Amino acid sequence: MSPGRLETFADGVFAIAATLLILTVDGAVEGHGADLGESLRHAWPSYVGYVVSFVTIGIMWTNHHTVMSLIARVDRRFLLANLGLLMCIAFVPFPTRLLAENIRGDGAESAALAYGFTLTATAVFFNLVWFYAERGRRLLRADADPRIVTGLNRTYLPGPWIYLGATLVALASPTASALLYLAIAGLYVFESSLFGGRTATD
Amino acid sequence: MSPGRLETFADGVFAIAATLLILTVDGAVEGHGADLGESLRHAWPSYVGYVVSFVTIGIMWTNHHTVMSLIARVDRRFLLANLGLLMCIAFVPFPTRLLAENIRGDGAESAALAYGFTLTATAVFFNLVWFYAERGRRLLRADADPRIVTGLNRTYLPGPWIYLGATLVALASPTASALLYLAIAGLYVFESSLFGGRTATD
Amino acid sequence: MSPGRLETFADGVFAIAATLLILTVDGAVEGHGADLGESLRHAWPSYVGYVVSFVTIGIMWTNHHTVMSLIARVDRRFLLANLGLLMCIAFVPFPTRLLAENIRGDGAESAALAYGFTLTATAVFFNLVWFYAERGRRLLRADADPRIVTGLNRTYLPGPWIYLGATLVALASPTASALLYLAIAGLYVFESSLFGGRTATD
Amino acid sequence: MSPGRLETFADGVFAIAATLLILTVDGAVEGHGADLGESLRHAWPSYVGYVVSFVTIGIMWTNHHTVMSLIARVDRRFLLANLGLLMCIAFVPFPTRLLAENIRGDGAESAALAYGFTLTATAVFFNLVWFYAERGRRLLRADADPRIVTGLNRTYLPGPWIYLGATLVALASPTASALLYLAIAGLYVFESSLFGGRTATD
Numbered sequence: 001m002s003p004g005r006l007e008t009f010a011d012g013v014f015a016i017a018a019t020l021l022i023l024t025v026d027g028a029v030e031g032h033g034a035d036l037g038e039s040l041r042h043a044w045p046s047y048v049g050y051v052v053s054f055v056t057i058g059i060m061w062t063n064h065h066t067v068m069s070l071i072a073r074v075d076r077r078f079l080l081a082n083l084g085l086l087m088c089i090a091f092v093p094f095p096t097r098l099l100a101e102n103i104r105g106d107g108a109e110s111a112a113l114a115y116g117f118t119l120t121a122t123a124v125f126f127n128l129v130w131f132y133a134e135r136g137r138r139l140l141r142a143d144a145d146p147r148i149v150t151g152l153n154r155t156y157l158p159g160p161w162i163y164l165g166a167t168l169v170a171l172a173s174p175t176a177s178a179l180l181y182l183a184i185a186g187l188y189v190f191e192s193s194l195f196g197g198r199t200a201t202d
Numbered sequence: 203m204s205p206g207r208l209e210t211f212a213d214g215v216f217a218i219a220a221t222l223l224i225l226t227v228d229g230a231v232e233g234h235g236a237d238l239g240e241s242l243r244h245a246w247p248s249y250v251g252y253v254v255s256f257v258t259i260g261i262m263w264t265n266h267h268t269v270m271s272l273i274a275r276v277d278r279r280f281l282l283a284n285l286g287l288l289m290c291i292a293f294v295p296f297p298t299r300l301l302a303e304n305i306r307g308d309g310a311e312s313a314a315l316a317y318g319f320t321l322t323a324t325a326v327f328f329n330l331v332w333f334y335a336e337r338g339r340r341l342l343r344a345d346a347d348p349r350i351v352t353g354l355n356r357t358y359l360p361g362p363w364i365y366l367g368a369t370l371v372a373l374a375s376p377t378a379s380a381l382l383y384l385a386i387a388g389l390y391v392f393e394s395s396l397f398g399g400r401t402a403t404d
Numbered sequence: 405m406s407p408g409r410l411e412t413f414a415d416g417v418f419a420i421a422a423t424l425l426i427l428t429v430d431g432a433v434e435g436h437g438a439d440l441g442e443s444l445r446h447a448w449p450s451y452v453g454y455v456v457s458f459v460t461i462g463i464m465w466t467n468h469h470t471v472m473s474l475i476a477r478v479d480r481r482f483l484l485a486n487l488g489l490l491m492c493i494a495f496v497p498f499p500t501r502l503l504a505e506n507i508r509g510d511g512a513e514s515a516a517l518a519y520g521f522t523l524t525a526t527a528v529f530f531n532l533v534w535f536y537a538e539r540g541r542r543l544l545r546a547d548a549d550p551r552i553v554t555g556l557n558r559t560y561l562p563g564p565w566i567y568l569g570a571t572l573v574a575l576a577s578p579t580a581s582a583l584l585y586l587a588i589a590g591l592y593v594f595e596s597s598l599f600g601g602r603t604a605t606d
Numbered sequence: 607m608s609p610g611r612l613e614t615f616a617d618g619v620f621a622i623a624a625t626l627l628i629l630t631v632d633g634a635v636e637g638h639g640a641d642l643g644e645s646l647r648h649a650w651p652s653y654v655g656y657v658v659s660f661v662t663i664g665i666m667w668t669n670h671h672t673v674m675s676l677i678a679r680v681d682r683r684f685l686l687a688n689l690g691l692l693m694c695i696a697f698v699p700f701p702t703r704l705l706a707e708n709i710r711g712d713g714a715e716s717a718a719l720a721y722g723f724t725l726t727a728t729a730v731f732f733n734l735v736w737f738y739a740e741r742g743r744r745l746l747r748a749d750a751d752p753r754i755v756t757g758l759n760r761t762y763l764p765g766p767w768i769y770l771g772a773t774l775v776a777l778a779s780p781t782a783s784a785l786l787y788l789a790i791a792g793l794y795v796f797e798s799s800l801f802g803g804r805t806a807t808d
Contacts, residue, residue: 001671008210008614009667012621015214019222019292020625023632026225026296036300036309040316051289058285061211062278065203076668076798083664087657090625094632098642107642114646192278210412217416221424221494228427228498238502238511242518253491260487263413264480267405394480412614419618423626423696430629430700440704440713444720455693462689465615466682469607596682 003071006082010068013086014061017093021050021057024097049100052185053092059188060089060122067130070148072141081132085125091118099178108174116167116177123159130156205273208284212270215288216263219295223252223259226299251302254387255294261390262291262324269332272350274343283330290324301380310376318369318379325361332358407475410486414472417490418465421497425454425461428501453504456589457496463592464493464526471534474552476545485532492526503582512578520571520581527563534560609677612688616674619692620667623699627656627663630703655706658791659698665794666695666728673736676754678747687734694728705784714780722773722783729765736762 028046029039064085071078095115102111130152133139140149162184170177230248231241266287273280297317304313332354335341342351364386372379432450433443468489475482499519506515534556537543544553566588574581634652635645670691677684701721708717736758739745746755768790776783 001668001675005613005617005671007207009617009621011207011211012214012618013625015211016218016622016625017628018288019215019218020628022219022222022292022296025293026299029296029300036304037312040300040312050293054289054292055285058288062203062281065207069203079668080795080798083661086624086664087660090628090660091631091656094628094635097632098635098646102642110643110646189282192282209409213409213413214416217413218420220490221417221420224421224424224494224498227495228501231498231502238506239514242502242514252495256491256494257487260490264405264483267409271405391484394484411611415611415615416618419615420622422692423619423622426623426626426696426700429697430703433700433704440708441716444704444716454697458693458696459689462692466607466685469611473607593686596686 001074001079003068003074006074006079007065007068010064010082010086011061013090014057014064017090018054018057018061020093021053021096024053024093024100025050027097028100043100045103046097046100048182049096052182053096055185055189056119057089057092059185059192060126063126064129066148066152067133070141070144070152071133071139073139075139078129078132078139081125081128085122085129088118088122088125092122094118103174103178109170112170112174112177113167115181116163116170119181120160120163120167123156123163126159127156203276203281205270205276208276208281209267209270212266212284212288213263215292216259216266219292220256220259220263222295223255223298226255226295226302227252229299230302245302247305248299248302250384251298254384255298257387257391258321259291259294261387261394262328265328266331268350268354269335272343272346272354273335273341274346275341277341280331280334280341283327283334287324287327287331290320290327293320294324296320305376305380311372314372314376314379315369317383318365318372321383322362322365322369325358325365328361329358405478405483407472407478410478410483411469411472414468414486414490415465417494418461418468421494422458422461422465424497425457425500428457428497428504429454431501432504447504449507450501450504452586453500456586457500459589459593460523461493461496463589463596464530467530468533470552470556471537474545474548474556475537475543477543479543482533482536482543485529485536489526489529489533492522492529495522496526498522507578507582513574516574516578516581517571519585520567520574523585524564524567524571527560527567530563531560607680607685609674609680612680612685613671613674616670616688616692617667619696620663620670623696624660624663624667626699627659627702630659630699630706631656633703634706649706651709652703652706654788655702658788659702661791661795662725663695663698665791665798666732669732670735672754672758673739676747676750676758677739677745679745681745684735684738684745687731687738691728691731691735694724694731697724698728700724709780709784715776718776718780718783719773721787722769722776725787726766726769726773729762729769732765733762 025043025046028043095111095118098107098111099115102108134149134153137144166177166180166184169180227245227248230245297313297320300309300313301317304310336351336355339346368379368382368386371382429447429450432447499515499522502511502515503519506512538553538557541548570581570584570588573584631649631652634649701717701724704713704717705721708714740755740759743750772783772786772790775786
């Protein structure tokens, strides 16, 4: 299988998962009472959840592309690691809805844990995908820029720990945990804006 | 990232958002009473909403393509602006359903405002995408036709104001506001029919 | 816009509309009572509807490809006609669900009319797409095979009338109308099997 | 129609069907009572179902690609067989949800049968697709590697029988049947991990 074929399939899953996030907002307003304006205001966590998860999936899509642009060929184990990653990405709309609906209620802790563990698992699979390809330059293109490779090594490794940390904070305070998820997404955007003058594969 | 890759992802989001609009119609007929014919007739605003939003998303997809055909390269800020745009596009099915279900009831004003603000935000991100690329010809191809560039400048700039105006009309009359959204989509179609003899990237 | 770009977008809508048909089956079994086996047997019209609409959308997708393979360029009117066609295709899951749920009840006539009018409108837009491109060979490739062109002319023209006829039968007997929709899809499959030895663009 | 065009459409259906599996999980938690944590734990069969079906669809997607990489041209019968295959793939989210929701209740047998028959039908269509193309090398590329062709012949032929066997086990024990579906998916993953050092088209 060519890397291009895998990318087409992956792009499809990323795009569909992101677009299905709207069902989060749909669900939050569906059971509204008499006053639509009131229920639209009350549903604000679902808008935040929509934006945070959309940005998170979007950033992961760009990162996935960066990885694929360095890949010369695809073997079955790499394919499996990618399936695992996409399985996590397609899962994201579910805990997003959970967190948006429960952040102000008794289920806040469970919802924040569900969201966090999903993103932790996603980050773990991202590392599997990348380091399986990178170890001994197993699947890398001959002309893969060593600085980009080193940069990705440095960027991906802490990912699972950062998300795991934010997840465990939920045991003390689900709200703090949710704010951390927001902050991580915000950081991605900020970092991209700051260094955005370079082309996207830098 | 090549412009082509971004387009594939964007095409996916545009196509899925447009196709998910059918859930608007589904929802409008779901709670029907004894007589299906009656409830199908009663659901007419959802058909109008389906058509208006489908056409609006379709036109935006063609405009997005026109922009991308002028782009030589993609940097991270441009990518972020595009993510914001796609986030708005994927959001459209939600206010479409709101407006279709509430235009004849107490929630008409809230629903018309929700629809209008979504399209205003979409137009704002369209301007961000375009003018970020166009300023100083930052991301444009060397052979980008100056007349098309000037034409897009003139076309996109008023977009947010037109939608914001139609949105604010909802404070006086939600029905008038909804008719304006319809008229704007109709205008796109009319203008395209009138000048349609030229090829689509003109 | 290149024909290839339009095809990518159209493929997305065709694929999503076909895949969303599963919600028809989902809905038919959802409100089941105590015995799952019984409710699965009771839901048989939704399986028939799923197959008929999936095959219909699939055949239309192949036909759309045949048209696009003859097209040299795309103008805005052609684009609009295609948007209209895709709007109808994305609509198909809705009347499919209506017909599957109501064929055995009071709403059979309304549901059969809704299904039929949707497919009639789809056939009308198919004719608009094709004959706009074909008239005076406006958008056709210079090397478009005249026999294929003549063949498509002969094939597409009766489409709306066939579907309109089957639709109007619903006024007398919704069941007969539903059987006609089934027969039309079956005919496509049969004809394709019979003459299938030729390559798909014949 | 070029094989590439068919692949794009098929990729769309595979990706959407896989991503829609999340609705399985959504549905399992939706009717939860007071305690979210409890209902999230109670919904564990839906997570298993999500993973098993996602992996199964993912493996089928890679197999479909292997077939398509050997194909020189597409005729209408081959197209029809592919439509049948995609119709089964798009159906998978439905029995997945059934099985996840009913494995612990009275409907376990019906649900396990529904899941099994769907996968059996999928395997049958996979054989139709492959052997229609392979018989007399009807649609194969001139340079199709005979060892891969023989390998696929050996791999695909037992598929329907394996799934039919696992399905019929449901008549004695739905749980055993569900464990077999799990084991089959696990086997695919294990086999891919074991022989994964080779490139994905081996």
